[in-house]
Amino acid sequence: MSGNVDELAYVEAEKGKASLEFEDEKQMARFELGVSMAVYKWEALDLAVQNSWGGPESAEKRDWVSAIIVDLFKDGKIVDVSLIEETLLYAMMDEFETNCDDDSALPIAALVIDLYKQCQQLEFSTVDSLYAQWKERQETRQSTKDIQIGGDPWNPDVSECEDESDAEDGEQQPPAMVKDMDVDVDVDMEAEDTPEPVVDEDGFELVQKKGRKPRY
Structure with missing residues:
Protein backbone atom coordinates (compact mmCIF):
# COMPACT_ATOMS: atom_id res chain seq x y z
CA MET A 1 0.00 0.00 0.00
CA SER A 2 1.00 3.64 -0.40
CA GLY A 3 1.28 4.35 3.34
CA ASN A 4 2.79 7.78 3.91
CA VAL A 5 3.72 8.20 0.25
CA ASP A 6 2.70 11.50 -1.27
CA GLU A 7 1.16 10.37 -4.53
CA LEU A 8 0.75 13.96 -5.73
CA ALA A 9 4.37 14.99 -5.24
CA TYR A 10 6.09 16.56 -8.24
CA VAL A 11 9.00 18.77 -9.27
CA GLU A 12 8.98 21.56 -11.83
CA ALA A 13 11.78 23.26 -13.71
CA GLU A 14 12.66 26.79 -12.74
CA LYS A 15 11.48 29.59 -14.96
CA GLY A 16 13.64 29.94 -18.04
CA LYS A 17 14.99 26.37 -17.91
CA ALA A 18 14.12 23.85 -20.62
CA SER A 19 14.25 20.80 -18.34
CA LEU A 20 14.84 19.55 -14.82
CA GLU A 21 18.41 18.50 -15.59
CA PHE A 22 20.95 19.96 -13.17
CA GLU A 23 23.52 22.19 -14.79
CA ASP A 24 26.23 21.10 -12.37
CA ARG A 30 24.70 12.22 -7.65
CA PHE A 31 21.05 12.36 -8.65
CA GLU A 32 21.57 9.71 -11.32
CA LEU A 33 23.24 7.51 -8.70
CA GLY A 34 20.26 8.05 -6.43
CA VAL A 35 17.83 7.04 -9.18
CA SER A 36 19.83 3.91 -9.85
CA MET A 37 19.84 3.00 -6.14
CA ALA A 38 16.10 3.61 -5.92
CA VAL A 39 15.47 1.31 -8.89
CA TYR A 40 17.74 -1.35 -7.36
CA LYS A 41 15.68 -1.03 -4.18
CA TRP A 42 12.53 -2.13 -6.01
CA GLU A 43 12.09 -5.71 -4.80
CA ALA A 44 9.80 -6.74 -7.68
CA LEU A 45 12.41 -5.74 -10.24
CA ASP A 46 15.21 -7.29 -8.21
CA LEU A 47 13.31 -10.59 -8.16
CA ALA A 48 12.81 -10.37 -11.92
CA VAL A 49 16.54 -9.83 -12.47
CA GLN A 50 17.61 -12.60 -10.09
CA ASN A 51 15.36 -15.05 -11.92
CA SER A 52 16.29 -13.74 -15.39
CA TRP A 53 12.68 -13.05 -16.33
CA GLY A 54 14.03 -10.58 -18.86
CA GLY A 55 16.40 -13.12 -20.38
CA PRO A 56 20.20 -13.27 -20.09
CA GLU A 57 20.41 -9.45 -20.26
CA SER A 58 18.11 -8.87 -17.28
CA ALA A 59 20.75 -6.94 -15.32
CA GLU A 60 21.42 -4.65 -18.28
CA LYS A 61 17.69 -4.07 -18.65
CA ARG A 62 17.48 -2.90 -15.04
CA ASP A 63 20.19 -0.33 -15.72
CA TRP A 64 18.20 0.75 -18.77
CA VAL A 65 15.16 1.28 -16.53
CA SER A 66 17.25 3.64 -14.37
CA ALA A 67 18.34 5.49 -17.50
CA ILE A 68 14.82 6.10 -18.78
CA ILE A 69 13.77 7.45 -15.38
CA VAL A 70 16.68 9.90 -15.48
CA ASP A 71 15.66 10.88 -19.01
CA LEU A 72 12.28 12.02 -17.69
CA PHE A 73 14.11 14.79 -15.83
CA LYS A 74 16.49 15.57 -18.69
CA ASP A 75 13.68 15.96 -21.21
CA GLY A 76 10.77 17.29 -19.18
CA LYS A 77 9.85 20.43 -17.26
CA ILE A 78 7.46 18.68 -14.87
CA VAL A 79 7.80 15.17 -13.42
CA ASP A 80 5.45 13.73 -10.84
CA VAL A 81 5.12 10.48 -8.90
CA SER A 82 2.46 9.16 -11.26
CA LEU A 83 4.66 9.56 -14.34
CA ILE A 84 7.57 7.75 -12.74
CA GLU A 85 5.33 4.95 -11.46
CA GLU A 86 3.79 4.41 -14.87
CA THR A 87 7.21 4.38 -16.51
CA LEU A 88 8.42 1.73 -14.06
CA LEU A 89 5.35 -0.44 -14.58
CA TYR A 90 5.50 -0.20 -18.37
CA ALA A 91 9.19 -1.09 -18.33
CA MET A 92 8.52 -4.10 -16.12
CA MET A 93 5.80 -5.31 -18.46
CA ASP A 94 7.70 -4.68 -21.69
CA GLU A 95 11.13 -5.95 -20.62
CA PHE A 96 10.28 -8.61 -18.01
CA GLU A 97 6.72 -9.55 -19.01
CA THR A 98 5.63 -8.99 -15.42
CA ASN A 99 2.52 -7.13 -14.33
CA CYS A 100 3.04 -5.50 -10.93
CA ASP A 101 -0.32 -4.60 -9.43
CA ASP A 102 0.84 -4.47 -5.80
CA ASP A 103 1.62 -0.72 -5.71
CA SER A 104 5.28 -1.60 -5.08
CA ALA A 105 6.42 0.87 -7.74
CA LEU A 106 4.69 3.78 -6.01
CA PRO A 107 7.13 4.27 -3.10
CA ILE A 108 10.04 3.93 -5.53
CA ALA A 109 8.58 6.71 -7.66
CA ALA A 110 8.04 8.91 -4.61
CA LEU A 111 11.62 8.22 -3.48
CA VAL A 112 12.95 9.45 -6.84
CA ILE A 113 11.04 12.72 -6.47
CA ASP A 114 12.36 13.11 -2.92
CA LEU A 115 15.91 12.43 -4.07
CA TYR A 116 15.62 15.11 -6.75
CA LYS A 117 14.48 17.66 -4.19
CA GLN A 118 17.36 16.76 -1.88
CA CYS A 119 19.95 16.94 -4.65
CA GLN A 120 18.45 20.28 -5.65
CA GLN A 121 19.39 21.50 -2.17
CA LEU A 122 22.84 19.87 -2.43
CA GLU A 123 21.80 17.34 0.18
CA PHE A 124 23.24 13.92 -0.69
CA SER A 125 22.98 11.99 2.60
CA THR A 126 20.08 9.82 1.39
CA VAL A 127 21.90 9.00 -1.84
CA ASP A 128 24.99 8.01 0.14
CA SER A 129 22.90 5.89 2.50
CA LEU A 130 21.16 4.06 -0.36
CA TYR A 131 24.53 3.41 -1.98
CA ALA A 132 25.94 2.02 1.27
CA GLN A 133 22.91 -0.27 1.65
CA TRP A 134 23.33 -1.49 -1.92
CA LYS A 135 27.01 -2.32 -1.35
CA GLU A 136 26.11 -4.22 1.81
CA ARG A 137 23.52 -6.28 -0.05
CA GLN A 138 26.03 -7.10 -2.77
CA GLU A 139 28.60 -8.25 -0.22
CA THR A 140 25.99 -10.39 1.55
CA ARG A 141 24.97 -12.05 -1.71
CA GLN A 142 28.57 -12.71 -2.62
CA SER A 143 29.21 -14.28 0.79
CA THR A 144 26.16 -16.50 0.32
CA LYS A 145 27.41 -17.62 -3.09
CA ASP A 146 30.85 -18.42 -1.65
CA ILE A 147 29.26 -20.60 1.03
CA GLN A 148 27.20 -22.48 -1.55
CA ILE A 149 30.22 -23.03 -3.79
CA GLY A 150 32.22 -24.32 -0.83
CA GLY A 151 29.75 -27.17 -0.40
CA ASP A 152 28.31 -28.86 2.67
CA PRO A 153 31.05 -29.34 5.31
CA TRP A 154 29.02 -32.22 6.81
CA ASN A 155 28.75 -33.98 3.48
CA PRO A 156 31.78 -33.01 1.35
CA ASP A 157 31.17 -35.75 -1.21
CA VAL A 158 28.06 -33.92 -2.42
CA SER A 159 29.99 -30.86 -3.60
CA GLU A 160 32.60 -33.05 -5.28
CA CYS A 161 29.94 -34.97 -7.15
CA GLU A 162 28.29 -31.73 -8.23
CA ASP A 163 31.61 -30.40 -9.52
CA GLU A 164 32.18 -33.60 -11.50
CA SER A 165 28.69 -33.51 -12.94
CA ASP A 166 29.17 -29.88 -14.02
CA ALA A 167 32.31 -30.87 -15.90
CA GLU A 168 30.53 -33.79 -17.53
CA ASP A 169 27.72 -31.51 -18.68
CA GLY A 170 30.07 -29.93 -21.21
CA GLU A 171 31.14 -26.86 -19.30
CA GLN A 172 33.40 -24.79 -21.54
CA GLN A 173 37.05 -25.02 -20.60
CA PRO A 174 39.27 -21.93 -20.43
CA PRO A 175 41.57 -21.28 -23.41
CA ALA A 176 44.71 -21.91 -21.35
CA MET A 177 43.52 -25.41 -20.50
CA VAL A 178 42.72 -26.11 -24.13
CA LYS A 179 46.24 -25.07 -25.16
CA ASP A 180 47.80 -27.33 -22.52
CA MET A 181 45.74 -30.24 -23.77
CA ASP A 182 46.93 -29.63 -27.36
CA VAL A 183 50.57 -29.68 -26.25
CA ASP A 184 50.10 -32.99 -24.40
CA VAL A 185 48.49 -34.55 -27.44
CA ASP A 186 51.40 -33.52 -29.71
CA VAL A 187 53.99 -34.93 -27.30
CA ASP A 188 52.18 -38.28 -27.09
CA MET A 189 51.97 -38.57 -30.89
CA GLU A 190 55.70 -37.93 -31.30
CA ALA A 191 56.49 -40.51 -28.64
CA GLU A 192 54.39 -43.12 -30.41
CA ASP A 193 56.13 -42.41 -33.76
CA THR A 194 59.63 -43.11 -32.33
CA PRO A 195 60.66 -46.64 -33.53
CA GLU A 196 61.92 -49.28 -31.10
CA PRO A 197 65.74 -49.95 -31.31
CA VAL A 198 66.76 -53.04 -33.35
CA VAL A 199 69.80 -55.09 -32.24
CA ASP A 200 71.62 -57.56 -34.55
CA GLU A 201 73.07 -60.95 -33.58
CA ASP A 202 76.41 -59.39 -32.51
CA GLY A 203 74.68 -57.00 -30.16
CA PHE A 204 75.08 -53.86 -32.31
CA GLU A 205 72.15 -51.46 -32.63
CA LEU A 206 71.11 -50.91 -36.21
CA VAL A 207 70.50 -47.37 -37.48
CA GLN A 208 66.94 -46.94 -38.77
CA LYS A 209 65.38 -44.27 -40.90
CA LYS A 210 62.83 -42.08 -39.12
CA GLY A 211 59.36 -42.79 -40.32
CA ARG A 212 56.90 -40.09 -41.26
CA LYS A 213 53.98 -39.26 -39.08
CA PRO A 214 50.75 -40.66 -40.43
CA ARG A 215 48.42 -38.12 -41.98
CA TYR A 216 44.77 -38.03 -41.01
Missing part, protein backbone atom coordinates in the same frame (compact mmCIF):
# COMPACT_ATOMS: atom_id res chain seq x y z
CA GLU A 25 27.63 17.77 -13.61
CA LYS A 26 28.53 16.47 -10.16
CA GLN A 27 25.10 17.35 -8.85
CA MET A 28 23.47 15.56 -11.76
CA ALA A 29 25.75 12.56 -11.28
Whole structure:
Protein backbone atom coordinates (compact mmCIF):
# COMPACT_ATOMS: atom_id res chain seq x y z
CA MET A 1 0.00 0.00 0.00
CA SER A 2 1.00 3.64 -0.40
CA GLY A 3 1.28 4.35 3.34
CA ASN A 4 2.79 7.78 3.91
CA VAL A 5 3.72 8.20 0.25
CA ASP A 6 2.70 11.50 -1.27
CA GLU A 7 1.16 10.37 -4.53
CA LEU A 8 0.75 13.96 -5.73
CA ALA A 9 4.37 14.99 -5.24
CA TYR A 10 6.09 16.56 -8.24
CA VAL A 11 9.00 18.77 -9.27
CA GLU A 12 8.98 21.56 -11.83
CA ALA A 13 11.78 23.26 -13.71
CA GLU A 14 12.66 26.79 -12.74
CA LYS A 15 11.48 29.59 -14.96
CA GLY A 16 13.64 29.94 -18.04
CA LYS A 17 14.99 26.37 -17.91
CA ALA A 18 14.12 23.85 -20.62
CA SER A 19 14.25 20.80 -18.34
CA LEU A 20 14.84 19.55 -14.82
CA GLU A 21 18.41 18.50 -15.59
CA PHE A 22 20.95 19.96 -13.17
CA GLU A 23 23.52 22.19 -14.79
CA ASP A 24 26.23 21.10 -12.37
CA GLU A 25 27.63 17.77 -13.61
CA LYS A 26 28.53 16.47 -10.16
CA GLN A 27 25.10 17.35 -8.85
CA MET A 28 23.47 15.56 -11.76
CA ALA A 29 25.75 12.56 -11.28
CA ARG A 30 24.70 12.22 -7.65
CA PHE A 31 21.05 12.36 -8.65
CA GLU A 32 21.57 9.71 -11.32
CA LEU A 33 23.24 7.51 -8.70
CA GLY A 34 20.26 8.05 -6.43
CA VAL A 35 17.83 7.04 -9.18
CA SER A 36 19.83 3.91 -9.85
CA MET A 37 19.84 3.00 -6.14
CA ALA A 38 16.10 3.61 -5.92
CA VAL A 39 15.47 1.31 -8.89
CA TYR A 40 17.74 -1.35 -7.36
CA LYS A 41 15.68 -1.03 -4.18
CA TRP A 42 12.53 -2.13 -6.01
CA GLU A 43 12.09 -5.71 -4.80
CA ALA A 44 9.80 -6.74 -7.68
CA LEU A 45 12.41 -5.74 -10.24
CA ASP A 46 15.21 -7.29 -8.21
CA LEU A 47 13.31 -10.59 -8.16
CA ALA A 48 12.81 -10.37 -11.92
CA VAL A 49 16.54 -9.83 -12.47
CA GLN A 50 17.61 -12.60 -10.09
CA ASN A 51 15.36 -15.05 -11.92
CA SER A 52 16.29 -13.74 -15.39
CA TRP A 53 12.68 -13.05 -16.33
CA GLY A 54 14.03 -10.58 -18.86
CA GLY A 55 16.40 -13.12 -20.38
CA PRO A 56 20.20 -13.27 -20.09
CA GLU A 57 20.41 -9.45 -20.26
CA SER A 58 18.11 -8.87 -17.28
CA ALA A 59 20.75 -6.94 -15.32
CA GLU A 60 21.42 -4.65 -18.28
CA LYS A 61 17.69 -4.07 -18.65
CA ARG A 62 17.48 -2.90 -15.04
CA ASP A 63 20.19 -0.33 -15.72
CA TRP A 64 18.20 0.75 -18.77
CA VAL A 65 15.16 1.28 -16.53
CA SER A 66 17.25 3.64 -14.37
CA ALA A 67 18.34 5.49 -17.50
CA ILE A 68 14.82 6.10 -18.78
CA ILE A 69 13.77 7.45 -15.38
CA VAL A 70 16.68 9.90 -15.48
CA ASP A 71 15.66 10.88 -19.01
CA LEU A 72 12.28 12.02 -17.69
CA PHE A 73 14.11 14.79 -15.83
CA LYS A 74 16.49 15.57 -18.69
CA ASP A 75 13.68 15.96 -21.21
CA GLY A 76 10.77 17.29 -19.18
CA LYS A 77 9.85 20.43 -17.26
CA ILE A 78 7.46 18.68 -14.87
CA VAL A 79 7.80 15.17 -13.42
CA ASP A 80 5.45 13.73 -10.84
CA VAL A 81 5.12 10.48 -8.90
CA SER A 82 2.46 9.16 -11.26
CA LEU A 83 4.66 9.56 -14.34
CA ILE A 84 7.57 7.75 -12.74
CA GLU A 85 5.33 4.95 -11.46
CA GLU A 86 3.79 4.41 -14.87
CA THR A 87 7.21 4.38 -16.51
CA LEU A 88 8.42 1.73 -14.06
CA LEU A 89 5.35 -0.44 -14.58
CA TYR A 90 5.50 -0.20 -18.37
CA ALA A 91 9.19 -1.09 -18.33
CA MET A 92 8.52 -4.10 -16.12
CA MET A 93 5.80 -5.31 -18.46
CA ASP A 94 7.70 -4.68 -21.69
CA GLU A 95 11.13 -5.95 -20.62
CA PHE A 96 10.28 -8.61 -18.01
CA GLU A 97 6.72 -9.55 -19.01
CA THR A 98 5.63 -8.99 -15.42
CA ASN A 99 2.52 -7.13 -14.33
CA CYS A 100 3.04 -5.50 -10.93
CA ASP A 101 -0.32 -4.60 -9.43
CA ASP A 102 0.84 -4.47 -5.80
CA ASP A 103 1.62 -0.72 -5.71
CA SER A 104 5.28 -1.60 -5.08
CA ALA A 105 6.42 0.87 -7.74
CA LEU A 106 4.69 3.78 -6.01
CA PRO A 107 7.13 4.27 -3.10
CA ILE A 108 10.04 3.93 -5.53
CA ALA A 109 8.58 6.71 -7.66
CA ALA A 110 8.04 8.91 -4.61
CA LEU A 111 11.62 8.22 -3.48
CA VAL A 112 12.95 9.45 -6.84
CA ILE A 113 11.04 12.72 -6.47
CA ASP A 114 12.36 13.11 -2.92
CA LEU A 115 15.91 12.43 -4.07
CA TYR A 116 15.62 15.11 -6.75
CA LYS A 117 14.48 17.66 -4.19
CA GLN A 118 17.36 16.76 -1.88
CA CYS A 119 19.95 16.94 -4.65
CA GLN A 120 18.45 20.28 -5.65
CA GLN A 121 19.39 21.50 -2.17
CA LEU A 122 22.84 19.87 -2.43
CA GLU A 123 21.80 17.34 0.18
CA PHE A 124 23.24 13.92 -0.69
CA SER A 125 22.98 11.99 2.60
CA THR A 126 20.08 9.82 1.39
CA VAL A 127 21.90 9.00 -1.84
CA ASP A 128 24.99 8.01 0.14
CA SER A 129 22.90 5.89 2.50
CA LEU A 130 21.16 4.06 -0.36
CA TYR A 131 24.53 3.41 -1.98
CA ALA A 132 25.94 2.02 1.27
CA GLN A 133 22.91 -0.27 1.65
CA TRP A 134 23.33 -1.49 -1.92
CA LYS A 135 27.01 -2.32 -1.35
CA GLU A 136 26.11 -4.22 1.81
CA ARG A 137 23.52 -6.28 -0.05
CA GLN A 138 26.03 -7.10 -2.77
CA GLU A 139 28.60 -8.25 -0.22
CA THR A 140 25.99 -10.39 1.55
CA ARG A 141 24.97 -12.05 -1.71
CA GLN A 142 28.57 -12.71 -2.62
CA SER A 143 29.21 -14.28 0.79
CA THR A 144 26.16 -16.50 0.32
CA LYS A 145 27.41 -17.62 -3.09
CA ASP A 146 30.85 -18.42 -1.65
CA ILE A 147 29.26 -20.60 1.03
CA GLN A 148 27.20 -22.48 -1.55
CA ILE A 149 30.22 -23.03 -3.79
CA GLY A 150 32.22 -24.32 -0.83
CA GLY A 151 29.75 -27.17 -0.40
CA ASP A 152 28.31 -28.86 2.67
CA PRO A 153 31.05 -29.34 5.31
CA TRP A 154 29.02 -32.22 6.81
CA ASN A 155 28.75 -33.98 3.48
CA PRO A 156 31.78 -33.01 1.35
CA ASP A 157 31.17 -35.75 -1.21
CA VAL A 158 28.06 -33.92 -2.42
CA SER A 159 29.99 -30.86 -3.60
CA GLU A 160 32.60 -33.05 -5.28
CA CYS A 161 29.94 -34.97 -7.15
CA GLU A 162 28.29 -31.73 -8.23
CA ASP A 163 31.61 -30.40 -9.52
CA GLU A 164 32.18 -33.60 -11.50
CA SER A 165 28.69 -33.51 -12.94
CA ASP A 166 29.17 -29.88 -14.02
CA ALA A 167 32.31 -30.87 -15.90
CA GLU A 168 30.53 -33.79 -17.53
CA ASP A 169 27.72 -31.51 -18.68
CA GLY A 170 30.07 -29.93 -21.21
CA GLU A 171 31.14 -26.86 -19.30
CA GLN A 172 33.40 -24.79 -21.54
CA GLN A 173 37.05 -25.02 -20.60
CA PRO A 174 39.27 -21.93 -20.43
CA PRO A 175 41.57 -21.28 -23.41
CA ALA A 176 44.71 -21.91 -21.35
CA MET A 177 43.52 -25.41 -20.50
CA VAL A 178 42.72 -26.11 -24.13
CA LYS A 179 46.24 -25.07 -25.16
CA ASP A 180 47.80 -27.33 -22.52
CA MET A 181 45.74 -30.24 -23.77
CA ASP A 182 46.93 -29.63 -27.36
CA VAL A 183 50.57 -29.68 -26.25
CA ASP A 184 50.10 -32.99 -24.40
CA VAL A 185 48.49 -34.55 -27.44
CA ASP A 186 51.40 -33.52 -29.71
CA VAL A 187 53.99 -34.93 -27.30
CA ASP A 188 52.18 -38.28 -27.09
CA MET A 189 51.97 -38.57 -30.89
CA GLU A 190 55.70 -37.93 -31.30
CA ALA A 191 56.49 -40.51 -28.64
CA GLU A 192 54.39 -43.12 -30.41
CA ASP A 193 56.13 -42.41 -33.76
CA THR A 194 59.63 -43.11 -32.33
CA PRO A 195 60.66 -46.64 -33.53
CA GLU A 196 61.92 -49.28 -31.10
CA PRO A 197 65.74 -49.95 -31.31
CA VAL A 198 66.76 -53.04 -33.35
CA VAL A 199 69.80 -55.09 -32.24
CA ASP A 200 71.62 -57.56 -34.55
CA GLU A 201 73.07 -60.95 -33.58
CA ASP A 202 76.41 -59.39 -32.51
CA GLY A 203 74.68 -57.00 -30.16
CA PHE A 204 75.08 -53.86 -32.31
CA GLU A 205 72.15 -51.46 -32.63
CA LEU A 206 71.11 -50.91 -36.21
CA VAL A 207 70.50 -47.37 -37.48
CA GLN A 208 66.94 -46.94 -38.77
CA LYS A 209 65.38 -44.27 -40.90
CA LYS A 210 62.83 -42.08 -39.12
CA GLY A 211 59.36 -42.79 -40.32
CA ARG A 212 56.90 -40.09 -41.26
CA LYS A 213 53.98 -39.26 -39.08
CA PRO A 214 50.75 -40.66 -40.43
CA ARG A 215 48.42 -38.12 -41.98
CA TYR A 216 44.77 -38.03 -41.01
